[in-house]
Amino acid sequence: MADLIIGVLAIAGALLVVLAGVGVLRFPDLYSRMHATTKATTLGIALIAVAAAIALGDGRDKLLLAVAFIVVTAPAGAHFIGRAAYRAEGIEIHLDGPDDLASLLDENPPPPGPVPPDIA
Amino acid sequence: MIVIALILLVVGGVCFLARVVAGPSLADRVIALDGLVITLVAATILYAVHDDSPRIVDLAVVVAVIGFVGTTAAARFIERRGG
Numbered sequence: 001m002a003d004l005i006i007g008v009l010a011i012a013g014a015l016l017v018v019l020a021g022v023g024v025l026r027f028p029d030l031y032s033r034m035h036a037t038t039k040a041t042t043l044g045i046a047l048i049a050v051a052a053a054i055a056l057g058d059g060r061d062k063l064l065l066a067v068a069f070i071v072v073t074a075p076a077g078a079h080f081i082g083r084a085a086y087r088a089e090g091i092e093i094h095l096d097g098p099d100d101l102a103s104l105l106d107e108n109p110p111p112p113g114p115v116p117p118d119i120a
Numbered sequence: 121m122i123v124i125a126l127i128l129l130v131v132g133g134v135c136f137l138a139r140v141v142a143g144p145s146l147a148d149r150v151i152a153l154d155g156l157v158i159t160l161v162a163a164t165i166l167y168a169v170h171d172d173s174p175r176i177v178d179l180a181v182v183v184a185v186i187g188f189v190g191t192t193a194a195a196r197f198i199e200r201r202g203g
Contacts, residue, residue: 003121004121006121006122006169007121007122007124007125008121010121010122010125010166010169011121011124011125011128013125013162014124014125014126014128014129014132014162014166015128017128017129017132017158017159017162018128018129018131018132018135019132020132020155021131021132021133021134021135021136021155021159022132022135024135024136024139024151024152024155025135025138025139030145030147030148030151033139033148033151033152034151037136037151037152037154037155037158041155041158041159041162042158044158044162045158045161045162045165048125048162048165048166049165051166051169052165052166052168052169052177055169055172056168056169056172056174056177057174058174059168059174059175059177062174062177062178062180062181063165063177063180065181066161066165066177066180066181066184069181069184069185069188070158070161070184073184073188074154074158076188076192077154077188077191077192077195078151078154080191080192080195080196081147081150081151081154081191081194081195081198083195083199084147084195084196084198084199085145085147085198087199088147088198088199088201
């Protein structure tokens with residue numbers, strides 16, 4: 001019985017990771033791909049970790065640590081990439097409506113700040 | 121059934137790898153590599169179950185930390201240099 005539960009949870013989690021992969025492969029632009037990979041893989045990891053916590057008698061604290069870390073950092077990493085891609089030149093963005101962030105940035109341009117060193 | 125889940129993870133990893141190769145922008149590649157790192161974490165946890173050795177889970181924690189640091193560094197790089 002426990003083996004069945006472990007197997008079903010592990011396969012469900014792996015299927016979510018596959019779904020994220022298909023989404024990254026098939027979605028048309030950067031933000032859609034980010035949407036697929038961030039959320040689906042987080043839930044997939046959580047399901048796989050639950051399966052492992054049932055299967056392994058030891059090391060549940062480390063599993064909890066790994067899942068908690070990914071739950072905290074996956075949205076943060078996606079936010080960093082999204083902000084960087086919006087500000088960087090040359091990345092195509094498809095929008096259904098008006099670009100509200102662009103008009104906001106036009107009214108309140110970001111402070112100049114220190115000039116980054118040329119690392120190219 | 122753990123082996124079936126591991127094979128599924130390979131399929132997902134191949135999808136992410138195809139996006140890394142295809143691009144087209146640097147940010148797309150970073151997103152796909154982030155997904156690949158999370159696939160690797162999942163595979164590591166499943167291998168720990170398959171091998172019945174909980175100490176392999178340590179690897180999963182370390183890979184997750186390194187993946188986040190790499191994504192953040194790449195984001196800074198894209199913001200300064202452009203995609």
